Amino acid sequence: MAAPTEDIVETHDDKHVDLDEALVSVEVAHHQETEEDLVDESYFRLPKWAKFYRGTYFQMIMLGGLSFSGPAMSDAIDGLGGGGLATPYTANASNAASYAMSCAMTLFGGPLINKLGIRWSCIIAALWFPITGASYYVNSKYGTQWFVIFAGALGGIFGGFLYVAESTAMLSYPRPTERGKFVGIWVSMRNSGQVLGGAISLGVNVKTAGTGAVSITTYLIFIVLECFGMPCAFLLSPSSKVRRPDGVPVPLAAPVSWKKEVVLLLKHMKHKRTLLMFFPSFYSFFYGGVYTTYLSLHFSIRARALSSFITPVGSILLCLAFGWIIDNKYMSQRKRAWLGFAFWAVPQAAVLIWTAILYRQFQSHNLTGLDYTLNTGDWFRCFVPYYIIQTTGYACQLYLYWLLGCFSADVKSSARTGGLFRCFETAGQAISHGINSRTSDKRIPLYVNIAVYILMVPTLSLLIKLVPDTPVNHDDIVDESKEESKAAAQVQGAMAHDPSGL
Template sequence: MTQVILVGLVCFLCPGMFNALNGMGGGGQMDSTTASNANTALYCTFIIFGILGGSIVNLCGVRWTIFVSGLSYALYSGSYVYLNHTANGAFTIAAGAILGIGAGVLWAAQGMIMVSYPKEEEKGKYIAVFWIIFNLGGMIGGILPFAINYHNPKDSLSDAVYIVFVVLEVIGSALGLALCPPSRVVRDDGSSVVLVKYTDVRTECVEIIKLFLNPTMIALLPMCFTSNFFYSYQFNCVNGAIFNIRTRGFNNIWYWGAQMAGAYALSFLLDKKEWSRKKRGLIAFALVAVFFNVMWGGSVALQQKYTHGPTITGPTDYPGGSIDFLEHSRAAGPIILYLVYGIGDALFQNFAYWIIGALTNDSQKLSRYAGFYKGIQSLGATVAWQLDAKKVSFMHQLIGNWVLLGISLVPMFVVINRLTDHSESEIVEEGFAHDHKEALSAGKAEAAV
């Protein structure tokens, strides 16, 4: 638990601050084009280094990989100070590409720690503990711009906000050096987290290729692709489009706070010992499916009121202009919907990690699985942010999110339906590919008897 809390604090100060900045819409800028292009560059490199990240962590260890990766977050936040003074987005876009490299490795290490360190019956709780600490960073990161820009009439964040983010992210990266190697971590009951196994570059290359031949991982591709696709719509097309700058920060406080509540609530379901793992998974699946369909339905109702946000040429066309949180009658509905977005994100992400953690308890495999998840997730995010940068209509982006959700649900159900109560062996991951063969062989043997 100590290690999970430590990596939670790292993500509290690094990805948590990045999420707060990104959640402002356009990185806190009036024009979201540079931020959208920077996010596209970020997720392009994230695709590659997300998939490679698990192997990099296996070869180099968690401490230094997390430390170096964390510094890339500080570089990205600092680039906005340059953007404020020059209006030249090239440095911010390049910093986004570098951040994609660091984030890919950091999240692979984080995923391995979060889903391989706990015992099987505690994985939901450990995922929730991490998610609460991590999103506390986004919540506090929302308070900073809200407080600093409370009396700021401009539609862009001040240098002071970006500099505070840089300082916090440097501190977060340094915390990575306090982590222990997996081989030295012992659970509360005295059992070791991982058997010490030797790995090399050749082995890791072969294992990465196997990921794309693994039927279970292929089945989870739509889930991975969809899991961050909605950020560009929620951050830019809603928060950045219809709220003023201080209300965007106010909304982020509630968005990331709602994530903490959603993760905490889901953990009780995912760890309910009275039910089998499959039953828990199927009930959580139904909850996620219904929740997201209701959420996107509410989004359509809001989206019909406007087509664009503020730009350098004019304000948003939302009725009455940009919303301030003090305009209670106008603000209540959209702010509540944005809070619901936060709950939905927590439900989907926590459930996805729980599914991956149910496939095996091998920390090296889980580091690769987590890297695969983040890599394919980043592919989806790359497409989403570029659609926003190319000014695809808000309604079309919303419809795309809803369609992708529907596509991801079917293979998720298939994988969940094959889960067993224990994953100490490779029953789940291997069995997904061989169930039919084994059933056929068993049938022949029974007939022969």
């Protein structure tokens, strides 16, 4: 259904009508109809394969395929600990450059996605997937460190297109009652890529009990898998042709100019919900730099390869269960928001404390090269916190997508929300990997992680308090929109007598 943009709802909440947003309100108001009016009857007359092809399920599968061949392969390489290299510092520098560029890209990702569309944004992103694996191969074979960092930086720009495009789709394509399930499918497909990558890494490196770099053959296999992203991108449908299972198109707002897109983005940035989501988004993947460095410095090659296989398996199972929990229709939306928060935040708090204790022990006992067969006890107690933070980390991201989706929005508004969400998230990742590429005392990044967690808890709690008990009703939004459109019409009438008001 064509819900009004989030920016319009924001205008209503703030009790004032801005000129640019008022004009958009007028445009959207003309598109408001009931769900029955919006059902595309021709969709049901299509062949089964065509309905599936244009349906939201197929779009989620293709987006999952993109994540499988792109971010999942990058994560699988990163999951080897320091990119599988002998030391984690070059990989951390590359990741810091990548996420810094992604942060800059996703900041204005909303307007870009709204103009290019989700499909073309994904095609652009898929062009760069194989270069990531190639850079690690070249570094492992020839010792060319600059290429890893350069590929990371440029890949951050290309990857930014995918980050915002997939965020937009996750927030706007599913129906409110299916959002957890759809995001769970996407997260599971992304992690299935890591499972495959981890299985390959484990198979190639299973006999290497020492420390150092993984086999160079590992990267060649990753390069091949990264090439599968392009077909998935081309198979995506334009948003205007996507249909939900009930035949209703995904919500689209009227097109606006580049100037209006930027103005709406700037206003979106100042909204209370946007400010409150900064620390949760910033925190969500901050652990990445801290714990991949932890894995690289303290575990053997085959232990790191085993981790890259079993960790995403746990993430898939956890996220599928978590998606079912937060889609539970027998609890209010706000209760599910609180339950979902506790689901991942409590274990992560325990892990951060656990890791701080382990680092104190590392000072007195130089624990390196931990292996699941040679020193099983030490390996287990040191690996469990890594396993928990990695698996609950994906549950955290799934939760944040679901939470932001509770504030009903159309595709264009979701692009702004998704762009800023990924901007804040990648800023956290850039800083996390950056500090782990420089400091010699690895307790410092952990303490920074703990500080960010402490700041995240109250801000996310305030954001949860804004979640409505039930999904926003379409008719209620339309009624609000009508009031705003009247005010907007008055503004337009004034402009007709005074064009200089533009």
